[in-house]
Amino acid sequence: MxxxxxxxxxxxxxxxxxxxxxxxxxRDVVTFEATDVESLEREFRTSVDEYIAFCEEGGAEPEKxxxxxxxxxxxxxxxxxxxxxxxxxxTSLNAWINAAVSGALGVRQSPATGPVVPRRPRAGRRSx
Numbered sequence: 001m002x003x004x005x006x007x008x009x010x011x012x013x014x015x016x017x018x019x020x021x022x023x024x025x026x027r028d029v030v031t032f033e034a035t036d037v038e039s040l041e042r043e044f045r046t047s048v049d050e051y052i053a054f055c056e057e058g059g060a061e062p063e064k065x066x067x068x069x070x071x072x073x074x075x076x077x078x079x080x081x082x083x084x085x086x087x088x089x090x091t092s093l094n095a096w097i098n099a100a101v102s103g104a105l106g107v108r109q110s111p112a113t114g115p116v117v118p119r120r121p122r123a124g125r126r127s128x
Contacts, residue, residue: 001041006048006065008032010040023048025065072097 001008001021010021013033019040023030032047034040055062074082086096102108 001044003045003048004052006030008044021047023051023065026063028063 001010006026007024008021009024010019012018013020018033018035019037020033021031021040021044028051030047030051032040032043034043052062082096082100083093086093089096091099
């Protein structure tokens with residue numbers, strides 16, 4: 001779910017019979033819940049709007065999620081070597097750096113969305 005640049009992760013709680021969501025990629029805790037999808041989307045938007053209003057009322061800047069843009073500083077020789085390697089592979093420097101970072105993190109690349117970080121099992125639960 002996305003709204004105003006914020007993304008939420010939602011899980012279904014079988015015990016309580018509700019969808020529970022949390023805004024991702026910010027340090028502040030913004031949560032919401034509902035019993036059906038339509039209400040869930042409304043509650044997500046309401047929670048984001050209330051979070052932004054709360055921050056503004058307190059004179060604080062609402063935290064923004066990751067934009068996906070990173071300025072990387074590197075020595076000129078490394079910059080040239082990376083550009084040469086990207087050119088040799090027939091790709092852009094940006095795509096080459098994304099692949100290098102993904103490889104270093106051990107994540108797979110999705111052509112549409114970029115790196116996909118594998119989920120780790122929660123403590124106390126086994127994955128099959």
